[in-house]
Amino acid sequence: MFKGLAAFPLTPLVNGKPDEKTFVSLIENLAAARVNVIAPLGSTGSYAYLSREQRARLTALSTDAAGDIPVMTSISALRLEEMLDLADDAQRAGARGLLLAPLSYQPLSQEEAYRLYERVARAVSVPLCIYDNPATTGFTFTQDLLCAVARLPNIGSIKLSPFSDAAGAAAKIAALRREIPATVTLGTSGDHQAADALLAGADVFCSVTAGLWPRDIRALTDAALAGDAAQAAALNGAFEPLWTLFRRHGSLRVIAAAAELSGRVAAPCLPEPLLSLQGEARAQLQTVLAQRDYH
Amino acid sequence: MFKGLAAFPLTPLVNGKPDEKTFVSLIENLAAARVNVIAPLGSTGSYAYLSREQRARLTALSTDAAGDIPVMTSISALRLEEMLDLADDAQRAGARGLLLAPLSYQPLSQEEAYRLYERVARAVSVPLCIYDNPATTGFTFTQDLLCAVARLPNIGSIKLSPFSDAAGAAAKIAALRREIPATVTLGTSGDHQAADALLAGADVFCSVTAGLWPRDIRALTDAALAGDAAQAAALNGAFEPLWTLFRRHGSLRVIAAAAELSGRVAAPCLPEPLLSLQGEARAQLQTVLAQRDYH
Numbered sequence A, B: 001m002f003k004g005l006a007a008f009p010l011t012p013l014v015n016g017k018p019d020e021k022t023f024v025s026l027i028e029n030l031a032a033a034r035v036n037v038i039a040p041l042g043s044t045g046s047y048a049y050l051s052r053e054q055r056a057r058l059t060a061l062s063t064d065a066a067g068d069i070p071v072m073t074s075i076s077a078l079r080l081e082e083m084l085d086l087a088d089d090a091q092r093a094g095a096r097g098l099l100l101a102p103l104s105y106q107p108l109s110q111e112e113a114y115r116l117y118e119r120v121a122r123a124v125s126v127p128l129c130i131y132d133n134p135a136t137t138g139f140t141f142t143q144d145l146l147c148a149v150a151r152l153p154n155i156g157s158i159k160l161s162p163f164s165d166a167a168g169a170a171a172k173i174a175a176l177r178r179e180i181p182a183t184v185t186l187g188t189s190g191d192h193q194a195a196d197a198l199l200a201g202a203d204v205f206c207s208v209t210a211g212l213w214p215r216d217i218r219a220l221t222d223a224a225l226a227g228d229a230a231q232a233a234a235l236n237g238a239f240e241p242l243w244t245l246f247r248r249h250g251s252l253r254v255i256a257a258a259a260e261l262s263g264r265v266a267a268p269c270l271p272e273p274l275l276s277l278q279g280e281a282r283a284q285l286q287t288v289l290a291q292r293d294y295h
Helices: A020-032 A052-066 A080-092 A110-123 A143-150 A166-179 A191-199 A214-225 A229-237 A240-249 A251-261 A279-291 B020-032 B052-066 B080-092 B110-123 B143-150 B166-179 B191-199 B214-225 B229-237 B240-249 B251-261 B279-291
Strands: A004-007 A072-074 A097-100 A128-131 A155-160 A185-188 A204-207 B004-007 B072-074 B097-100 B128-131 B155-160 B185-188 B204-207
Touching: A004 A214, A020 A052, A052 A072, A052 A080, A080 A097, A080 A110, A097 A155, A110 A128, A110 A143, A128 A143, A143 A155, A143 A166, A155 A204, A166 A185, A166 A191, A185 A191, A191 A204, A191 A214, A191 A229, A191 A240, A204 A214, A214 A229, A240 A251, A240 A279, A251 A279, B004 B214, B020 B052, B052 B072, B052 B080, B080 B097, B080 B110, B097 B155, B110 B128, B110 B143, B128 B143, B143 B155, B143 B166, B155 B204, B166 B185, B166 B191, B185 B191, B191 B204, B191 B214, B191 B229, B191 B240, B204 B214, B214 B229, B240 B251, B240 B279, B251 B279
Parallel strands: A004 A204, A072 A097, A097 A128, A128 A155, A155 A185, A185 A204, B004 B204, B072 B097, B097 B128, B128 B155, B155 B185, B185 B204
Antiparallel strands: none
16 A cells, blocks of 8 residues: 555644544545545644544544545554554554654664564554654664564555655665565655655655645656656646745645645644744745645 | 752653552652752653653652652643643642753744743743753754743743753853843753763752762762862762763663662663663673662
8 A cells, every 4th residue: 555645634723623624624635636545643644742532533534534545644652552552543443554653752772663663563453654754753763773674564664754865865765675575665755855756766755745735746746656757857846935945944834834824724723832834934935825826 | 949959760660550659769768868859750750651640640649758848840741731731730739840841743943932931931830940851852942042931930940951061061051141030040961961060050950860869969969069079079980880871871771770770660660662771781780880889
């Protein structure tokens, strides 16, 4: 299941509680656009700010709304036993993939992270996606650890942290391919550099933007995965004004503001103390949205 | 209340649950040693790995066991509303100080962190200690932000992140003193460099080691706060073998292993997936403990 376009929607909140109706409408839009994986409750879906009950309920709403499209949901939490409980909940709610970051309060050692994946991998019956996100976990995978974890049972994919450039993407992907099982696919995150990473051999576009505008990112993904560099560059170019904001402010606060400004969700949609883009940056985004028509 | 020695004890777990009897014995030992502040449920006390109910219960046990010594407890959590709930709980349980880090999953912006402190500071009736700990929060205070937060109502102290050296400590402390209210004290964390920071003008030693061995750190704190550099150096020297391990492995995993090896807590005492010191490093610690007799 871990191939093509994985779309990561927001979990819009109203007064601190999930706005389920709007959330379902976002999922239905992803299903209609035929993304390959619907990935609610990723970092963009604010999983870390939601209770176990909220996460179980939102996962169940997602699998209902997703139809035949597989749903992957995050099971990361600060404690191992919470992660095991969340894995049970997600599988019961019909998730067909589980996203797991080495989340902790005290950044984990390589050995602690390996044991964490080992314990969870042996406890689940749907495939795991290893989630490498140093910005939120404070944890950096060594190449050796990433390969060792990828060889555990039930590992389906690795969601890699953003590459610095196309050459770096090609080198890292080639190095991983030599070491990991052929059944484990490689995903790229960081929408602003994903076209390069797909052209360099990544299998999955784990996209924040597709959570809001799946059709344009679907076209970009298809072009890049087909190796059509010219078409991919043209489609990617339309997003450059957005990527500039992503690079400067991170994707979450920008996409949340875009969803608010376009009326897709009520403002403010993020969990406190997070704020979507404010002030001058928000005005810049509004200008981008007035000039472009993303779908 | 934020002056002298603040001791940060472990929260020992057995099968993932707080071992309340052992926890209380640690608190009683701190009270008997007449530390100035007992600070359960700091980073060393694994607050981030415990439920709201566990934190409320452990805070109540602490204030009971602390006698006349003030208790400060952490109210950090991933969401603002949890922090407000935890502040209510802690105050009801008799805490006389509240430790607050700009914790988040998505590292906060300077503006988000300011608003967080503003909301909490206006909601509480006992003083807050600002907790600067980039290793666990991913957040770095600018000097301007730290001073702006220190000028909010109900701010009692700042627990600073470790200094790189004595000159850096002196410069940072002097720069802060010029900007913050005289009522806000400055605490130093990072036991391995605390003697230098106290001699350079810090008011509080926020000590991990004192959570286990309060008497020796009490003596070190008193010497350094009295400006007796020779005596402070002598007392600090006795801890150098331990500080070497702190620098290499972080204080939590070392002090947890020390508590396990000395029979003060049952092993393993940390929440999974965290591990206390293992392997060769644990053997080194055992050698240190066999040669030194800390109290």
